[in-house]
Amino acid sequence: MRATFSSVLTQLAVSDPKVLLLTGDHGYALFDEFRKACPSQYINAGIAEQNMVGMAAGLAKLGFKPFVYGLSAFVPVRVVEQIKIDIAHDGLPVTLIGDGAGFVYSHLGTSHQSTEDIACTRSVPNLVVMSPADRFELEACMMLAYRSGCSTYLRMGKADLGDVHSESISEEAVKSPISITKSKISVEEGNRNNRDSSVVIFASGSMVKTAIILANERYPDARVYSLAILKPLDEESVRSLCLGSKAIIVMEEHSIIGGISSAILEACSAIGCPPLLRIGVTDRFSQFCGSYDYLLQEHGLSTDLVGKKIDNFLDEVGRL
Amino acid sequence: MKISSDLIVPQFHSATLRRTILDMAYAGSTVHIGCAFSIVELLAVLYRKYLKYPNNDPNSEARDYLVLSKGHGVMAQYACMKEIGWLGLEDINSYFKDGTVLKGLSDSRVDGLEVTSGSLGHGFSVGVGIAMGAKLCGSEQKTFVIVGDGELNEGAIWEGAMFAAQQELNNFMVIVDENGLQAMGKTSDIINLGSIQKKFESFGFDVVTIDGHNEILIDIAISEFQKTTSMAPKAIIAKTVKGKGVSFMENDNRWHYSRLTKADYDAACGELEGQCL
Numbered sequence: 001m002r003a004t005f006s007s008v009l010t011q012l013a014v015s016d017p018k019v020l021l022l023t024g025d026h027g028y029a030l031f032d033e034f035r036k037a038c039p040s041q042y043i044n045a046g047i048a049e050q051n052m053v054g055m056a057a058g059l060a061k062l063g064f065k066p067f068v069y070g071l072s073a074f075v076p077v078r079v080v081e082q083i084k085i086d087i088a089h090d091g092l093p094v095t096l097i098g099d100g101a102g103f104v105y106s107h108l109g110t111s112h113q114s115t116e117d118i119a120c121t122r123s124v125p126n127l128v129v130m131s132p133a134d135r136f137e138l139e140a141c142m143m144l145a146y147r148s149g150c151s152t153y154l155r156m157g158k159a160d161l162g163d164v165h166s167e168s169i170s171e172e173a174v175k176s177p178i179s180i181t182k183s184k185i186s187v188e189e190g191n192r193n194n195r196d197s198s199v200v201i202f203a204s205g206s207m208v209k210t211a212i213i214l215a216n217e218r219y220p221d222a223r224v225y226s227l228a229i230l231k232p233l234d235e236e237s238v239r240s241l242c243l244g245s246k247a248i249i250v251m252e253e254h255s256i257i258g259g260i261s262s263a264i265l266e267a268c269s270a271i272g273c274p275p276l277l278r279i280g281v282t283d284r285f286s287q288f289c290g291s292y293d294y295l296l297q298e299h300g301l302s303t304d305l306v307g308k309k310i311d312n313f314l315d316e317v318g319r320l
Numbered sequence: 321m322k323i324s325s326d327l328i329v330p331q332f333h334s335a336t337l338r339r340t341i342l343d344m345a346y347a348g349s350t351v352h353i354g355c356a357f358s359i360v361e362l363l364a365v366l367y368r369k370y371l372k373y374p375n376n377d378p379n380s381e382a383r384d385y386l387v388l389s390k391g392h393g394v395m396a397q398y399a400c401m402k403e404i405g406w407l408g409l410e411d412i413n414s415y416f417k418d419g420t421v422l423k424g425l426s427d428s429r430v431d432g433l434e435v436t437s438g439s440l441g442h443g444f445s446v447g448v449g450i451a452m453g454a455k456l457c458g459s460e461q462k463t464f465v466i467v468g469d470g471e472l473n474e475g476a477i478w479e480g481a482m483f484a485a486q487q488e489l490n491n492f493m494v495i496v497d498e499n500g501l502q503a504m505g506k507t508s509d510i511i512n513l514g515s516i517q518k519k520f521e522s523f524g525f526d527v528v529t530i531d532g533h534n535e536i537l538i539d540i541a542i543s544e545f546q547k548t549t550s551m552a553p554k555a556i557i558a559k560t561v562k563g564k565g566v567s568f569m570e571n572d573n574r575w576h577y578s579r580l581t582k583a584d585y586d587a588a589c590g591e592l593e594g595q596c597l
Contacts, residue, residue: 040456046486051445051479058449061434062457063381082476085436086446090428 001159004135005097006033008142009067013038016065019146022056023069024049026099031069053079056094057086065093065146071105072098072114076153080120083153088126093149095142101131101157102206102253103286103295113295115281119258121153122231128152129231131260132174133208134163137228140174144229147171157253158206158292164226176234177202177225177241180212198246199314202227202238204260207251207279207301214307222249227260235267242268247317248276249310253301256280275320277313279306330403332364334535335595338565340399340412342592346585348416350424354563354575356395358499358532359466362558365538366464367400378406378432384461385450387434389443390468390497391426392576394433398422401432441474443467444494448480451492451553462546465494470502473511478523481553485524488551493542494520496555497532499562501573520555532558566591 010033013019021034022043035042045052049070056066068075075098076083087094098117105112121129128150132138138156145152164180199222203211208226215224225241227233242248242264250261261278281299288298296302300309341356366386374380378401388397398415401407407422414420421430425438434450435443447465454461467477484492496516500507507513520527526545530537538558545554562576563569566588580588 043452045483046479048479048483050441050476051448051483054442054445054476054480055449055452055483058446058451059453059456061385061446061450062453062459064453064456081439082442082445085439086442089436 001132001135001138001156002030002099004138005142005156006030008139010034010037012142012146013041017041018064020059020064020066021069022052022066024052024074026071027069049074049079050082053082053096054086057082057090057092060087060092060094061090065095065149067095067097069097069099071112072101072117072155073105073112076121077114077117080124083121083127083151084124088124088151091126092151095145095152095154097154097156099156101155103292103299104158106286106292106295107289109289110285113286115253115255116258117153117155118230118252118254118260119262122258122263126151127231128229129155130229131155131157131204132228133203133205133226134161134165136163136165136167136169137174137178137226140169140171141228144171144174155205161206161209164208164212174228176237177227180208180215180224180226198244199223199249200225200241200245200247201249201251202260202264203251204228204230206253210301210303210306211249211251213303214310218307219310230260230263233263233267238264238267239271242273242276243271245274247314248274249313250276250278250280251306252280253296254280256282275313275317277309279309330367330405332368332400332403334360334364334565335592337364337396337399337403339589339592340402341395342580342585342588344395344398344412344415346580347413348424349579350416351577351579352392352395352424353578353580354499354501354569354573355390355392355468356399357564357566357569357575358560358562359390359393359396359497360399360565361533361535362466362495362497362538362560363396363400365535365542367404369539370462370464370542372462376404382459382461385434385447385463387437387443387447387450387463387465388426389435389437389447389465390440390471391435391437391443392468393466393497394424394426397426397433406432440468440471441476444477445480447494448484448489448492451484451489452487454491455487455489461491463492465492467494467496468502469496469498469500469507469513469516470510472496472513472516472519473502481520481523481525484553489553490548490551493545493554493556494525496520496557497560498557499560501562501571501576503576505573516557517555520557524552525555526550526552527555527557529557529559532560533564565595
């Protein structure tokens with residue numbers, strides 16, 4: 001996924017000299033290709049994110065199309081005010097890349113973990129919020145951000161989980177809930193404990209992979225959708241999917257406050273919603289040091305623990 | 321006979337500008353008069369001589385950029401925009417009325433204002449980006465950023481200063497309105513900045529300190545900086561008086577917050593009348 005990020009950005013910069021890359025002294029080795037191909041379009045703004053984002057606004061006022069790269073804990077969370085006032089207020093064509101979202105920097109602790117970024121950015125007017133799940137969604141999101149000229153926050157989480165789609169996704173398709181094709185879910189007969197196709201799973205970013213694994217192993221008839229563009233959310237499609245289901249599961253490597261489940265519930269607030277299980281970070285910081293997988297477990301987001309929550313939830317729904 | 325507005329050369333007389341500020345503040349029953357009064361001469365010189373707006377268009381792509389990072393002084397900029405003809409008398413008289421567009425702090429959606437400021441420390445970095453963009457484009461456009469001395473408390477200012485020097489943005493000029501007061505009192509009592517000149521020098525700027533109400537000195541400072549071949553970004557430290565121009569407002573921080581009574585307004589206008597409009 002990160003290789004795709006680097007190559008797409010380099011291609012954009014080669015074809016359009018107005019594309020700039022600003023980094024807050026992050027991205028070691030990630031930008032080797034870019035720096036080699038377009039050295040004059042690479043700007044290391046130093047460890048000074050506030051200035052970097054304000055400067056991106058100034059560059060955009062002069063017609064440039066800056067991509068601003070940082071760790072998600074810093075861009076956007078540290079600089080929400082600059083994003084709000086300097087960029088989004090004027091609808092400037094700046095794409096903010098927040099890398100390492102969620103628990104990617106598990107061993108480094110709270111300062112580098114980012115589970116508030118979607119909540120922070122969703123409430124900023126004029127700002128598009130993206131959270132691709134694999135390289136295909138990422139490429140579509142990046143191209144959409146570039147071509148639309150919209151102020152955009154693009155969240156990149158755990159990037160080495162492999163693909164969730166088997167082929168490219170169009171910029172148009174990425175705007176709506178993306179159905180995970182059945183061919184991608186290799187159903188193993190005899191391993192099903194739920195045959196109810198009226199269960200819908202919405203997931204985003206890294207959790208799409210978890211959703212697919214669980215659907216493969218336990219809920220083969222559930223319909224799995226990846227949400228790559230969280231704002232503007234295709235509310236009509238989301239409402240339609242929710243209304244057509246008996247139970248909804250939402251999975252995100254982000255706080256359940258203000259994240260994807262919040263967005264879905266907001267979309268359904270006027271019409272009501274079937275029972276909805278929110279799987280995400282429950283208003284707490286990580287307590288321990290450990291691997292990415294360990295921290296997922298600490299927060300109840302490992303595949304096993306998510307599966308147990310879903311089982312319990314579906315049992316409860318079944319009893320209703 | 322109808323006189324084309326193109327033939328009217330705006331003068332930017334300081335007393336006229338201050339009178340417009342008073343008219344707005346009184347019409348809108350609003351605050352920040354002292355913040356606006358301290359930058360009147362700085363804006364007058366910039367608009368009269370240095371800022372280039374091709375075809376008198378505030379949105380011209382080839383324009384110079386005046387970034388009012390200390391958005392609290394925006395009434396001084398409105399006053400200059402009225403001189404140019406970008407704002408009319410009705411804009412002045414309807415200040416702060418419901419549904420109008422001129423706000424109490426700089427807002428980029430108003431033609432002629434480059435940034436949305438008031439949350440301090442933002443405009444400096446946006447200005448650095450504009451200056452860098454002009455360099456990348458090979459353009460001769462100039463960027464002037466006005467910050468307050470209290471605003472220098474913001475760390476983002478110094479992030480931008482380091483970067484501007486690193487990138488040799490000699491097309492970037494910051495003007496510090498050093499009036500010695502910030503919202504809650506004297507800057508020296510709150511965060512004592514010491515020598516602002518030395519601070520900017522140590523950050524790699526070419527710096528000069530002048531009387532920020534002396535238009536001749538302001539003109540010379542800008543002019544000399546524009547002649548130099550140095551690649552360093554420029555800083556003018558303008559020693560100013562908050563509330564300058566009206567005796568009972570000068571150096572009195574109540575005029576950061578106070579609203580004009582009819583008596584205040586009449587007395588202030590009376591003083592300005594004596595300053596050869």
